[in-house]
Amino acid sequence: MKEDREKKHPLPEDEEEEKWKNRSFSWLELGILYSPTLTPAAASRRLKAWVLANKVLVSLLNTAGWNRQQRIMTPKQVECIVEILGRP
Template sequence: MIKTAEEFKIRAYTKVELACLYNPHMTIPGALRTLARWIAGNSQLTAELSVLEYNHRNRIYTPRQVKVIVDHLGEP
């Protein structure tokens, strides 16, 4: 069987990497804004990320933060 896309792995991702995985056809700034809006618009996701010491100024998501994001938004 031929795989056309790699399987998504829970690991540390930079904001740019994760945003571009969720929005591959957007520019980097557009993908970052869109992901930030999705996170900010989901109060339950925001609450869970705050417990994990998420700060919107951080440039890297930890594996635990990525898992929470994927749990709420689905796999990219």
């Protein structure tokens, strides 16, 4: 019975887990998720500024194969950002 109830009404953390799917993201897409009140271009710039200001994050991204001219981040690179900045 309890299992049936949990399937019909997931707990809040289950809903949050379902909303976030790690995948490839552009800077623009991920920036919008982190700063939804900004224009897409401003959100993208803000995210990139946050990343570049964090030496640990830049190091993790470089290890994951990132370069600054890259427009689309791999799931592994997105994982690095989420690990340091938290989920958007």
